[in-house]
Amino acid sequence: MSVTFTIESIPTGAFQFECHAGHEAIRIPLQAASYETAVVELAEHKAQCETCGTYGACVQGVNDIDDELDVNVSQANAVVLLHALGLPVEDLSGSAAAQDFLGRVILALADVGDDTGIAATVTRSNPQGMTFIECGVRPGYKADMFGRLFELATEAVRLGRDIGWS
Incomplete structure (x- = not known):
């Protein structure tokens, strides 16, 4: 998802x-x-x-607006981004005024924090059991996503439209 x-x-x-x-x-x-x-x-x-x-x-x-600036992320990564933006993460959906969202993105870009990435892992519960695969996150991912969200928010401000996520 x-x-x-x-x-x-x-x-x-x-x-x-x-x-x-x-x-x-x-x-x-x-x-x-x-x-x-x-x-x-x-x-x-x-x-x-x-x-x-x-x-x-x-x-x-x-x-009336093309979806070329849309930013699609996994649910796990959405939690990380929304948390860094200071937005609610409970149901992973919501909306914000473009100017407010842009301000949050600028603050997040100024303080990306640890963006070295997370290594992928594979965990087996037992030899015949389930396998859990965590794909990890590449280095620089948060900065890249905040950069894309900055472009999205800048265009939304220009158009006078809100930003939504779900």
Whole structure:
């Protein structure tokens, strides 16, 4: 499971889907005026595209803000980041005014603390039992994530939008 930090966005009423027939996903805008007609338009594409027909594609609503600045982290890493930002970690979801969030990120960047990373570990409960794998955290991870959150918060301030996470 993961947590995504994102800028509050507003649906535009347009629809799109991603075609994975090439080496990269291509977002294809749909001409449909409603979700129902967008599904029909996508079905026509799937009938002609072997990749989408085999592996599937789904209609997505288009928001007024692209998700390219979104920051997605594991739940364990979200707890570390939220704690450093002084935000509640109980249910790993919430929102904050952009200016407040930006201030918290700037303070966190100024005092990243120990960012040497955590080594991965593998623990077996017994030879026939469960194996627990902790993937660890690479050195510089917190500084990198706070840098990305800084970019997200700066754009949210420019747009006058809140930041949410869940």
